[in-house]
Amino acid sequence: MSNGFINRNQRHIIERIIVKGTLVLDTPTCLGSGDADGATDLILLRDSKEDKALLMGSSIAGALRNYLREYRNGYGAIEESLLFGGLRSDEEGEQSPLIVNDALSRENIKVELRDSVKINSVTRTADPGPKYDLELLEAGTKFDLYFELLIDAENNKEQLVRELAIALQGLERGEISIGTKKRRGFGRAHVEEWQVWEFDMTNPNKRLQWLTLDRDWAKSYAELPNIGKSIETALKVQLDAKDKRDRLFITATFTLATPLLIRSGQASSDKSPDVVHLKSRRNGELKPVISGTSLAGVLRHRAERIINTINKNPCIVEDIFGSDLGKDKNQQAKASRLIVNESVIKETTDLVQNRIAIDRFTGGALHGALFNEQPVFACDQTEFDLEIELRNPKDNEIGLLLLLLKDLWTGDLPVGGTSSIGRGRLQGKHATITLRREQQDKISTISQSTPNESLVLINTESLEKFVAALYEEVIE
Numbered sequence: 001m002s003n004g005f006i007n008r009n010q011r012h013i014i015e016r017i018i019v020k021g022t023l024v025l026d027t028p029t030c031l032g033s034g035d036a037d038g039a040t041d042l043i044l045l046r047d048s049k050e051d052k053a054l055l056m057g058s059s060i061a062g063a064l065r066n067y068l069r070e071y072r073n074g075y076g077a078i079e080e081s082l083l084f085g086g087l088r089s090d091e092e093g094e095q096s097p098l099i100v101n102d103a104l105s106r107e108n109i110k111v112e113l114r115d116s117v118k119i120n121s122v123t124r125t126a127d128p129g130p131k132y133d134l135e136l137l138e139a140g141t142k143f144d145l146y147f148e149l150l151i152d153a154e155n156n157k158e159q160l161v162r163e164l165a166i167a168l169q170g171l172e173r174g175e176i177s178i179g180t181k182k183r184r185g186f187g188r189a190h191v192e193e194w195q196v197w198e199f200d201m202t203n204p205n206k207r208l209q210w211l212t213l214d215r216d217w218a219k220s221y222a223e224l225p226n227i228g229k230s231i232e233t234a235l236k237v238q239l240d241a242k243d244k245r246d247r248l249f250i251t252a253t254f255t256l257a258t259p260l261l262i263r264s265g266q267a268s269s270d271k272s273p274d275v276v277h278l279k280s281r282r283n284g285e286l287k288p289v290i291s292g293t294s295l296a297g298v299l300r301h302r303a304e305r306i307i308n309t310i311n312k313n314p315c316i317v318e319d320i321f322g323s324d325l326g327k328d329k330n331q332q333a334k335a336s337r338l339i340v341n342e343s344v345i346k347e348t349t350d351l352v353q354n355r356i357a358i359d360r361f362t363g364g365a366l367h368g369a370l371f372n373e374q375p376v377f378a379c380d381q382t383e384f385d386l387e388i389e390l391r392n393p394k395d396n397e398i399g400l401l402l403l404l405l406k407d408l409w410t411g412d413l414p415v416g417g418t419s420s421i422g423r424g425r426l427q428g429k430h431a432t433i434t435l436r437r438e439q440q441d442k443i444s445t446i447s448q449s450t451p452n453e454s455l456v457l458i459n460t461e462s463l464e465k466f467v468a469a470l471y472e473e474v475i476e
Contacts, residue, residue: 011095015151016210017161018197019234023055023103023143023171026188027342028112028136028280029179031055041132042180044109051108055143055178057100063176064100064167071166074244075392082156083163097160101146110138112280115265119297133265136186138281145171145191161237168194168231169239183335185292185342194234195227242439248393250405252386252431256345256378257451259423262294262416273352275373280342288345288376290384295415296321296340299404302413306403310471320390320397339389347381350374375423383429398435399470402463405431409446427451433463 031053032042045054061084069079085096114134149164151157170176171191179187199210232239264278278294279286300321307317322336357369386408390401407413409428416424431446444463447456 011150012153013150014153014201015157016199016201017149017151017164017235018199018213019145019147019149019164019168019231020195021145021168021171021191022193023145023189023191025137025139025141026174026190027139027185028114029139029141029187029189030134030136030181031059031179032134040113040135042134044111044135044137046109047104050104053105053109053137053141053143055103055105057102059178060103060145061096061098061100063178064170067170067176068163068167070245071170071243072241074246077244081163082159083167097150097152097155098164099148099150101148103143103145105137106142106144110141110281112136112138113265114291115263116293119301134181140281140283161235162239162241165231165235165237165239166241172229172231181293183292183339184296185340188341191231193227193229194231196234243436244439245436246392246438247436248390248398248401249434249436250386250388250401250431251434252405252409253383253429254386254408254426255383255429256348256376257411257425257427259351259375259377260288260290260345260416261373261375261418261423262289262291273374274371277350277374277376280344282344288348290343290345290386290415292340292342295343295386296336296338298413298415299338299340302404302407303400306400316397316400320400337391339391341387341389343384343386345376345382345384347379347383348376349379351377373418375418393435395466395469396472397470399466399468402433402467403470409448 030042031045045056046052047054065079065081065084068081068083069077073080083096083098085094112135114136115131116134117131147164147168149160151160168191171189172194174188174190176189177187178189181187197210197213200206201210227234260277261275262278264276277288278291280289281287300317303317303320304314307314318334320336320338322334322338324333352372352374354370354372356371357366358364359366388401390397393401404413405428408415408426409431411425411427413426414424415426418424428446428448430448433444433446435442442459442462444460445456445458446460448454
């Protein structure tokens with residue numbers, strides 16, 4: 001028995017590094033529990049003792065591991081990481097030296113409800129089945145993150161710390177989203193500040209300090225040796241790793257050419273109009289937003305229309321926007337490679353409009369069909385930013401996104417509901433198109449101060465080649 005105990009493969013830990021950070025949600029976040037017994041189809045994961053949101057350590061670790069792999073090797077690359085141990089498929093894989101704790105929200109849960117529905121691309125009406133609602137955490141919710149890195153005598157400390165810094169830098173910069181529907185604008189977050197302890201476990205005094213360390217967030221941080229807004233500063237490491245991810249970024253500033261109405265499924269009060277525009281809380285105030293789900297649906301339907309007009313080949317659309325199993329059970333589901341973020345509309349005016357349905361037989365008002373709507377209207381300072389990212393972009397896919405941007409820019413592609421009565425038209429003001437390939441950025445810009453002025457184009461010669469690649473690929 002004693003010989004077996006002595007010969008066990010144990011880790012000889014010589015140092016422990018504890019990292020804490022304050023995670024702040026920038027957009028509503030869906031931390032679904034998977035429990036169907038609730039008032040909504042997908043309810044939030046809650047702590048069993050307090051009415052606080054629970055962010056699982058496994059979710060945090062998975063997001064960090066995925067980010068580190070993609071950052072160092074590119075999208076779809078094989079993972080090679082010392083920080084997170086062996087793969088699940090590797091029976092002889094090493095245990096991860098990084099401990100990631102569950103995180104609780106600092107305050108009680110503040111819920112935001114969202115309705116979602118699938119729109120038929122042919123009829124442009126809601127499909128009868130896919131209607132569901134979600135519980136979301138409000139933007140501004142804070143979580144206390146806790147990580148502990150175990151340095152083994154046989155491990156490379158410098159490599160472990162460097163990999164940890166790269167992964168946590170993704171949280172710091174807001175490049176790692178959490179929860180579900182991350183590619184439709186939910187779950188965006190950033191870390192405000194880092195706190196780091198380092199304990200030499202070969203020193204008896206340091207071991208005692210580690211054992212007696214007060215891990216309560218409510219206490220003072222006076223004993224912390226390293227505090228910083230940058231994880232590089234807090235961990236005392238300088239990162240020189242190159243970002244291997246190939247991506248296309250489109251950031252465009254728009255204004256409203258006509259009123260906009262994206263229906264909200266929740267009325268703010270009993271005296272609210274029958275239909276109100278979707279709003280989300282930012283910094284304690286309700287702000288009108290364009291949801292990522294609505295914009296992605298609009299873009300997908302127009303992309304299908306463009307491709308069907310050319311050659312009726314929807315493969316490129318599914319490659320970009322993803323696909324589910326559908327009716328063909330043998331078809332493999334694809335995740336969307338297009339990330340569409342939620343946009344906050346600045347400086348708008350809310351006006352209530354009364355409407356009534358007309359009886360097509362008599363030509364008079366339909367009895368009992370009086371209703372009112374509250375879309376958002378533009379004023380002089382109204383504008384918002386649309387942010388789109390495509391991972392591993394191909395030339396023909398870039399060309400398709402440029403055509404979609406053109407349709408949004410000119411108002412030919414309306415966003416939201418009631419577009420048949422003139423709502424949802426946008427007007428582009430400025431767009432920055434950044435193509436990152438082989439760690440180099442190619443940037444093009446498009447500007448137009450007013451609809452009557454000409455476009456100002458900078459470094460846009462290559463954009464026409466992408467559109468030409470779309471036509472050549474589809475025709476072939």
